[in-house]
Amino acid sequence: MAIVLSNSSGKPIYEQITEQIKSEILTGVRQAGEQMPSIRTLAKDLRVSVITTKRAYEELERDGFVETVPGRGTYVALQNRQALREEQYRRAEAKLLEAVEIAKGAGITEKELTGCLHELYGGGDA
CATH class of the missing domain: 1.10.287 (Helix Hairpins)
Incomplete structure (x- = not known):
């Protein structure tokens, strides 16, 4: 996942993650049904806290971009x-x-x- 974070952007880190994943979904880089990295894996890759990535995923799910299946993971939502x-x-x-x-x-x-x-x-x- 090619997420670029900036500590000087003025936007919270979780928001930067959310916006970039939304962009990947809207532009077709990520396809419906595709599994997302786990919260822990993404946190480790981006060198941020698990709480930060969890909040980003919660925002994405609330906005209908991803769906979480308990015990299976998080997937790009089937959407229009x-x-x-x-x-x-x-x-x-x-x-x-x-x-x-x-x-x-x-x-x-x-x-x-x-x-x-x-x-x-x-x-x-x-």
Whole structure:
């Protein structure tokens, strides 16, 4: 599993793990029914606490990305990938709306905000 963690990102480690696994599922890197690493294995590989990986898996399960089968492990959930993508899109849209409201209140122009988004998104390289 290619999860990259950053202590300086400002996001909790469990959230970084959750976001990256969601991305792998939404982009098809991880397929429905595929077994996930155990909580302990992932914790060891990432050099984080078991509590951190457990919380990430709980978030993934709550959001419908994985299913845990007692005594067997955790698996990528059978789901409608398009529905999950649309849900993530709605969440991003809500955050962008919040950013627009803040920008308008601060007198930041649409062009400035768009430039900021472009830069944050990777300058169009993605």
